[in-house]
Amino acid sequence: AQRVTQPEKLLSVFKGAPVELKCNYSYSGSPELFWYVQYSRQRLQLLLRHISRESIKGFTADLNKGETSFHLKKPFAQEEDSAMYYCALSQTGANNLFFGTGTRLTVIP
């Protein structure tokens, strides 16, 4: 069975400070990992996925298979980054998603 763990429910950082949102997973196969973001009063939307190896809005995430982690990082947090962030896993060859419990990031001006 698959499982996604986000250990921090709440995370506050000052504007300009680095931010790291943690995500660990367990899955016996080869997963695909995602980060989804939900801004206030908006719907859930894809932020980035590990296979793309992109930087979106300054965020990056590297899949570490040895540590089974997919932490989301940004070197300099901005106020507009304040949102709910969900880490999600998709099983091999499937298009379903299993979400972590989410981390609410607050960037303090």
Place this chain on the structure above:
Amino acid sequence: GAVVSQHPSRVICKSGTSVKIECRSLDFQATTMFWYRQFPKQSLMLMATSNEGSKATYEQGVEKDKFLINHASLTLSTLTVTSAHPEDSSFYICSAAGASGYSYNEQFFGPGTRLTVL
């Protein structure tokens, strides 16, 4: 592109009645639609996966007779909560995958439906 709508956005019903929630992909044909449930301050829990023209696949612990899913076309899926009870009160979110030009497993989410059962 790749917009998903849900209707209604909010619904209040009496215990024992049935409620239908619609999920539509507005500008693409969705090969697969998903239904999630979200409790306050908790994560999204996948309830079921539905493909057009076939029976939905329910996750463990989700009662298929309680939560009826119909996926009659490539742009519409409905979730019917039958004989609703107060414990069914929740935020229900749908998503759709299969938009042309996107990865097969990229899901686009609806805005959600808040169900309150009195």
